[in-house]
Amino acid sequence: MPSHSGSDIKPTIIAVMGATGVGKSSFINTVSKCDRLPVGQTLDSCTKDIDEVCLEWGETRTPVMLVDTPGFGDSSMSDSEVLRLIAKYLVTSHRTGTKLSGVVYMHRISDSKVEGGTRRNFRMFQNLCGSKNLRQVVIVTTWWDKVEETLALQREHQLKESGTLFRPMLKDGATLMRHNQGYSSAKAVLDHLLSERASISLKLQTQLVEEKRALPVTDAGEILNHDLIQNARRCMDRLAEVQEEWKQAKNPAIRKLLEEERQDLQEERKIIRKQIRTLSKNLNERFVLWRILSAMGF
Ligand SMILES: Nc1nc2c(ncn2[C@@H]2O[C@H](COP(=O)(O)OP(=O)(O)OP(=O)(O)O)[C@@H](O)[C@H]2O)c(=O)[nH]1
Ligand SMILES: [Mg+2]
Structure with a gap:
């Protein structure tokens, strides 16, 4: 399914973000049915730069580009550097008119506490998206296999209901989904994001490109x-x-x-x-x- 053809049709972009180690690169490898992206084997952060995987989606063979990003809370890169890389990518794609169709934010359900750093990263993500176009944003919880089910469901409920975590984005139209490392849960995320063929601008793109703000x-x-x-x-x-x-x-x-x-x-x-x-x-x-x-x- 991964495609590297020189097609003239610009692919639609789906960006994947989240803290280090949540499973962003693994998710992209699973949904694209290839193992091109390196996946972390140690506690150290793995992805160091923006990376792209192209594929053709569904019966219409829609060209899609999945964009892997380095995780926030990286052991070797500051969050500012990560944000800078993401911002640079988003600005370039906005300027070249490439269609951004969705954003995936991954969160590990096995984390027993939502620490200050995780909260701050999520707040940054929230501010990066703004409150429009959230129908094209999916918050995906991962690592369900590493926590007992009742506890995981309780945590999911708390995340959904917390005014300082997912509730504001979900209220404005974002969707919460689960991914269990398998193909079908990963496919459901992409099907959801690609069902409307919507093109969105994130608040960060508008502020950097149209309002010409400094990062x-x-x-x-x-x-x-x-x-x-x-x-x-x-x-x-x-x-x-x-x-x-x-x-x-x-x-x-x-x-x-x-x-x-x-x-x-x-x-x-x-x-x-x-x-x-x-x-x-x-x-x-x-x-x-x-x-x-x-x-x-x-
Ligand atoms: N048990 C379990 N392991 C997972 C899951 N998702 C990913 N992993 C493992 O977690 C490790 C990190 O996964 P990555 O896909 O590299 O995570 P990442 O979010 O890309 O991390 P960075 O590139 O450092 O930001 C790998 O060893 C994966 O196999 C999951 O749902 N359950
Ligand atoms: Mg990675």
């Missing part, structure tokens, strides 16, 4: 900035406190501890500065971020 000031980029700015603020506040405590301290042992903490905070400050440089590759973007941070003395 850090798009709704999705701001979710990442928010954390970065909070971290910068916490680091600066603690640094000021440590300097004050050091001045007051008479005991050499306490002064030594405070000096060590000051050095750690300076290191942290360097890391945050590096993250800002990665997040904002062009001058305009960097200017926006530095303006916010310099206002707080960073």
Whole structure:
């Protein structure tokens, strides 16, 4: 079924996103009935760049391109770098008029808690999509085999009902589906997305291309900035406190501890500065971020 023909008809695109290790590449391999995409064998993240698999779908042999993306929460790449890669791909396809027909967001049902990072990634995904066209968005839960059924159903219910997780997107038209690693559950996702042949623009595409915004000031980029700015603020506040405590301290042992903490905070400050440089590759973007941070003395 995978096709690499030089057909002139532009394929319709389906992008697959989600945290690292949820099974994005495995899903694409299963539905395209090929094993072209490398799949993670260790705890380390596997996909490092955007990758594409072409296939012809259904009796009409509709050309479809499945787009694999690196996972958020990657062990070797920051979430900003992942968002940047996805944004670059979406902008290029928007400019070249390639039809985006759907987005799949994968979530592991076996995760016992929805940690802060997962929540933030989902919020970023939500902001990347916006609230229009959500009929072409499917949230797919994976890893059903690794959790007892009653517990998995309970978790699915919580995810569906939580106002800070899936409920807002489902209310606006997104669909929740399950994938059990088999072909039929993967096919159901594609059938759903391709049934209407709809072409959509995501909010991130509109903000970057039509509104000409810099990535850090798009709704999705701001979710990442928010954390970065909070971290910068916490680091600066603690640094000021440590300097004050050091001045007051008479005991050499306490002064030594405070000096060590000051050095750690300076290191942290360097890391945050590096993250800002990665997040904002062009001058305009960097200017926006530095303006916010310099206002707080960073
Ligand atoms: N038990 C179980 N394992 C799964 C499932 N889906 C994927 N896996 C395994 O999970 C590992 C990671 O799968 P990938 O498809 O590489 O995950 P990914 O989302 O592409 O990960 P990144 O590329 O790191 O973002 C592989 O060993 C898969 O075989 C599932 O539903 N159940
Ligand atoms: Mg992958």
